[in-house]
Amino acid sequence: MLIIVGILFTMGMVFGGYVIAGGKMAPILKALPIEGMIIGGAGIGSYLVSNNSSVAKKGMKGLGHAFKGSKWKAEDYKDLLCLMFLLTKLIKSKGVIALEPHIEEPHDSKIFNNFPKVSADHHVTDFICDYLRMTTMNFDDPHQVEDVLLKDLEKHHHEESEGAHALSVxxxxxxALGIVAAVLGIVKTMGSIDQPVEVLGAMIGGALVGTFLGILISYTVASPVAVKLQQVVDEEGHFFNVIKDIIVSHLHGNAPQISVEIGRKSVPSEMQPSFYELDEAVNELPNDLLT
Incomplete structure (x- = not known):
């Protein structure tokens, strides 16, 4: 929503100031379709040339992602902490054998199904299940697991950032593409050098619209959207960091309450539940989830 507001505000200030200063919109509107086709078409073509199909799709999909913002809200972080509390408590109280049905078939698990939004994200569910499954295979050295987790998160973050990088480029x-369009306009003008001054002036003005349009799109739309997408990717990466910290704390032998408190400290400040909010949420969990 803020992206739309920002773009509309920027356009209003730019073109409003131009009109108030005495500028006429007619030359811009006349040149806009052709200049837009040249710049936009060249941009799309260069985008396809410079990226493989996977990265290109990530960039296009990321446009919608940037407009919607991060999918995880404060309530989702609280649900994640409660989910991890239940899983670590199950291991502590009943052993890893009791955990296996939940991580092998998470969609049939009462624990996972109690938090539908979190469990519906297969990346999050797979991440939790994969690393808890490793602990059942005696890969439970907290330092080794943390190293593997960090490498996995680094790889995941790099892959998720590829779309934002492609849009930024x-x-x-x-x-530069605006200059290309402007140069073509000047070439066209030079081919009509025998025309009256008023005609040449209009043609040169139309050519300059290309430079203007390229700079405007770059600095008020394309680059800011790429920055916003990267921010969204970074924000969603925090969700996995919380999981990492809880699993590592659990492997260090801490009680479930301590592990989720360490995870709570990893939650971004604006999303972080208080100690008492989390304690209340944990105490309100149904008693039959661990049976």
């Missing part, structure tokens, strides 16, 4: 190219 595209945004940086628009000013």
């Amino acid at each position: 595209l945004g940086e190219s628009f000013p």
